[in-house]
Amino acid sequence: SHAEIKSITLTTKTSPGMIGFISSKDIPKIANSFSVSALRDERVFAESRVECCGQIIGIMIADTRDNAKLAAKNVCIEYDTLEPVLSIEDAIEKSSFFPLNNSGLISGTPEEALKNAEYILEGEVRTGGQEHFYLEPQCGLVVPEENGGISVHSSTQNPTETQSCISEMLNIPMSKVNVLVKRIGGGFGGKETRSIPFILASTWASVKYGRPIRFALERDEDMIMTGYRHPFLGRYKIGFNSQGIIQALDLELYANAGYTMDLSFAAMERALLHAENSYHISNIKVKGFLCKTNLPSNTAFRGFGGPQIMMIVEHYIEKIAFRLNLPPEVVRKRNLYQEGDFTYYGQKLSDCTLLRCWEECVSRFKGMRTEIEEFNAANKWVKRGLAIVPTNTESPL
Numbered sequence: 001s002h003a004e005i006k007s008i009t010l011t012t013k014t015s016p017g018m019i020g021f022i023s024s025k026d027i028p029k030i031a032n033s034f035s036v037s038a039l040r041d042e043r044v045f046a047e048s049r050v051e052c053c054g055q056i057i058g059i060m061i062a063d064t065r066d067n068a069k070l071a072a073k074n075v076c077i078e079y080d081t082l083e084p085v086l087s088i089e090d091a092i093e094k095s096s097f098f099p100l101n102n103s104g105l106i107s108g109t110p111e112e113a114l115k116n117a118e119y120i121l122e123g124e125v126r127t128g129g130q131e132h133f134y135l136e137p138q139c140g141l142v143v144p145e146e147n148g149g150i151s152v153h154s155s156t157q158n159p160t161e162t163q164s165c166i167s168e169m170l171n172i173p174m175s176k177v178n179v180l181v182k183r184i185g186g187g188f189g190g191k192e193t194r195s196i197p198f199i200l201a202s203t204w205a206s207v208k209y210g211r212p213i214r215f216a217l218e219r220d221e222d223m224i225m226t227g228y229r230h231p232f233l234g235r236y237k238i239g240f241n242s243q244g245i246i247q248a249l250d251l252e253l254y255a256n257a258g259y260t261m262d263l264s265f266a267a268m269e270r271a272l273l274h275a276e277n278s279y280h281i282s283n284i285k286v287k288g289f290l291c292k293t294n295l296p297s298n299t300a301f302r303g304f305g306g307p308q309i310m311m312i313v314e315h316y317i318e319k320i321a322f323r324l325n326l327p328p329e330v331v332r333k334r335n336l337y338q339e340g341d342f343t344y345y346g347q348k349l350s351d352c353t354l355l356r357c358w359e360e361c362v363s364r365f366k367g368m369r370t371e372i373e374e375f376n377a378a379n380k381w382v383k384r385g386l387a388i389v390p391t392n393t394e395s396p397l
Helices: 065-072 088-094 110-116 159-170 196-209 219-225 264-272 306-324 328-335 354-361 365-378
Strands: 003-010 018-023 058-062 075-081 104-107 119-127 139-144 150-154 177-180 213-216 232-240 246-258 284-292
Touching: 018 065, 018 196, 058 065, 058 196, 088 232, 088 246, 088 284, 110 232, 110 246, 110 284, 119 306, 139 196, 150 159, 150 196, 159 177, 159 196, 196 213, 232 306, 246 264, 246 306, 264 284, 264 306, 306 328
Parallel strands: 150 177, 246 284
Antiparallel strands: 003 075, 018 058, 104 284, 119 232, 139 150, 139 213, 232 246
């Protein structure tokens, strides 16, 4: 998943139906780079180094899909293997972070509050990645038009960004790039930016050979080449009193971003703004790190950092409840935001009905718990559980 490219050779150029093969040697260096984030770290084709398994090195063009797959077997690539960085722990050990890793927030005096807290817990929580698994894989059709224009039919969630990247790569006005998206067979964030490399590679082939180019990934190719939901690691130190009231929190968040920045900063930003979920914490320090690894770039996914941080928050809430031998719902209620509270990023809560909503939700909680206990006592193999958890959405993603 990490290697220097020593050579790329074709054993034959006369494969049935073969039109041509394109790699980084066939595109100007400036056109081969593009950006979907604050960093210009994306490449249409891998240049001297392969950063991850599934990175595009080149594309084979042929008159049919079967002929293209047959011709691709004639491409020989020689590598010098490099040591990869794969996990968050690997990145921490080797200090492999993207430069925008100094993001964080501080409210109150968390260090002093932790020293004075009755109880302190420390721990870490991991959340894994998740495949988007849209029914329709990445696919598209690029058609060269008259007067140097391009028409693109793409399964993208982001036609404007696609249009902009094509315009920049070809050095033509955006008005000459027509991106059409009639409907897509699912996306969930997976076609927000990660559809763009495939479209750009196909567009360059279309322009070079002056003919329409169609592509569609196989399911296994799609899962190998595109990113997932960001895996997270949260390391926390939390102080609280005997009533379960949180007095201070020191939290470090690490996200596995993959080999390019993509939308990782935005996902981390949202996680940093949800570090308390729906709970009021007067003294808090949160810091985020984006780990650069030799994996496909992780990207937008429904929730956009929110599910990961809420899992981490509810983990330490459960730990507090266990430590004090209190029901988790009691600890949650005692820490809920109330009217007039300020969030740790400075927003005053007005018209805050959270406590009222909570009371309405738990109005049948005890009765339901009794019913579940009776059911569990009567059923040996099938069990039921009950929990109530608040959620908070500072930014609508």
